[in-house]
Amino acid sequence: MKKKFLYYSSLLLLFTSGCYKDVPVDVIIDPQGAAQGDVVGKVTVGYQGWFSALGDSSPFNQWYHGNLEMWPDTREYQNLYTGTYFGQDGVQVGPFYGNLGNGQPAKMFSSYDQSTLNLHFKWMQQYGIDCAALQRFGNEIAPGEVLKAQRDGVALRLKNAAETYGRKFYINYDLSGTTDLAAIKADWTNTIVGQLKLTASNAYARQNGKIVVSIYGLGYARHTTSPADALDLVNWFKARGCYVIGSCPGQWRTGTGDSRGDFLNVYKAFNMISAWPVGRAVDASYAPWVEGDRDFCKANGIDYQPCAYPGTAYSNSNGQNVSPRNEFARKHGDFMWSQFAAFKKAGVPSVYVAMFDELNEATSIFKVAEDASMAPAGKYFLNLDADGVHVSSDFYLRLTNDGVKMIKGQIPYTEHEPTPFTVN
Template sequence: MVAGCRIAYGTASSAPQVSASDDVVGRITVGYQGWFARIGDGAPINAWWHWAPDSQKAPSPTNKGIKSWPDVRECSRTYPTDFPNLNGVEKAALFSSYDQQAVDTHFAWMRDNNIDAATVQRFNPYGSEGPTRAVMAQKVRQAAEATGRKFYIMYDASDWTSMQSQIKDDWTSKMKAHTASGAYALQNGKPVVCIWGFGFNDNQRPFAPAPCLDIINWFKNQGCYVIGGTPTHWCKGEGDSRPGFSDVYHAFDMISPWMVGRIGSTAQSDEFFANVNTPDQPDCDAHGIDYQPCVMPGDLQERHRAHSDFMWRQFYNMVRVGAQGIHISMFDEYNEGNQIAKSAESSAQVPAGSGIWALGEDGTSCSFDYYLQPTGDGGRVLKRQIALTATRPTRPRV
């Protein structure tokens, strides 16, 4: 992408000049965790992975790792838990991401709602989770190929002390092979890789600028288009950003600032639009960098969603700021309650006494697939297929 290559949207904004071969610019990408498993499902990790804090015991009201309850009616294989029955009497069961059918189903939901691409979340693959994550990358590849979706690797640098050497080895020995797939995302003709976590001002990501810059340049020398999952306040180098990382941020081909936990209302979205996103875009333009801000459905358990008004306000603001792409955080993040994947739509579909809110928590009845629909509509606005409007076009239930 060449800096300044934009198409005007009315008088208030601009838009990416999109080629039919672009898989990130002008597209909607969702973060796909794919990190749920169950003892005995065949996954090498052999645990209730991410479903329960004590992963050697079944999920229960006292061993609960999730904030939202998934809708599993389209999963051919589910696993009973120690939660009470759902309020609607059915047994409380969960899916495993290790079942190919579950991943295929999730990618079919993406296809049916015009979601273009998904990131494969890849944490430190040299620990106990490594073998399972390697298989999950292959399962995502198979699902993307079957549904006509694109996928790419998103490395998460969190708690990865030997990252500088190991990330290069992992790409060369394992993940690069996936770029041979016709479903692997390309931008400007280059395979896409995202590295999330450089510059964050916390103990999980204590890296200095030099090793971060080394990694970015190494991937670019491998012929990759490199996205940076950066702190929210990367542009000013304050708040959640360490100082002295400007050269690191400006080395990326695309910047995707993190937003989870930063806002929870339409008013806060407007505040960030004015004070954060609006300064971000011209800085990216000046350095020839594409801008891919996050859009979130909101933490369901914290009751942020307002039957999608919160999510739609973010779409409205990010399109009018001129973003080149949008990253949805996240597709299947049932742990933080920020999922757009199909979920319990009413109290009858959550375990009795669990305290978990369903999609209709604010009194507006929402269908179980509702948050997939405004995601698709947001993509149509980004692509100029429907008009930009401050009022969401999606109804909670059809």
């Protein structure tokens, strides 16, 4: 999604609409939160869905987004593909037909494959993740373009998976690569609502009876959209009965750093605000930052959804001279838990997690390689044992589940994560 910036006892079974598959006994739900809607009082994960592979029968049918910083744990996937490209210290290499460190063939999944989406949403169900925000990139939605067809196909498969596993989803427009707001309006009307009919799904997220949509990119210093045009877009969605989330720059309130100073009235128009933190340290300024955002939102009648991330690095894309390896270290869960702890102390009920499947910037919380035995042999990837502690490939899914339980008041507040590093 965004390039790096320095920032679920039992499941309620809805028998009237059919039983959900593979419902585990230890999944958590918050009845009060359920009454509030699908994003307030819930945990949402960002979902890229942008990985494709040669031979996956997708419109693109080529390797795409192979600049991987982490390697996925692919043991549970139904369909995998060989010959992927990937980055190494800023240089793309491949096609790679070699093995993992354990001697098994190195294969990659495709996000266009329905079995991939089903597995990911099964994990979301198992680990208590309520909702997924599907990233839709404003520079990839031109009618007739192959990337639009790719994105449309992934969106339909994601809808199917969400319906199958009882999760919610919504569209998150990423405007970082475009200022064509008319194209966003046309895409929502003609494709999301019209052609794909995503919002007609019982899995499409609603809050306060309104369809949820999120917008990322407005208000960044590098983005040239005017406040008037940005406000027009927000109000356009609201006029169509949407609950609009603003995924804002980290310093949105102050208009400093990555944020423009003339967007305050735009931010006030959002129904919910979620500041982008990836690349921000958790230091003495972190809790006051969260509390300041909370207080501003409360004072202005806006819902608040802080964003947590497990760590990030981007060396295989940019090279070590630009982006050091393991730059914002995960510290075997300590880094992410410190964010959950700050949210709990601040009394906020909703959380966005960046990201579920973001292998490129090493923010992924889904199952990835534990150590060098599970990554391509002789190649560098940021494996989960990078900080000297071996954790299982599902550790960050389990840690997120524990963090959600703490936020929802189902386990007590604890400063340090209670999540075991490994499970039997």
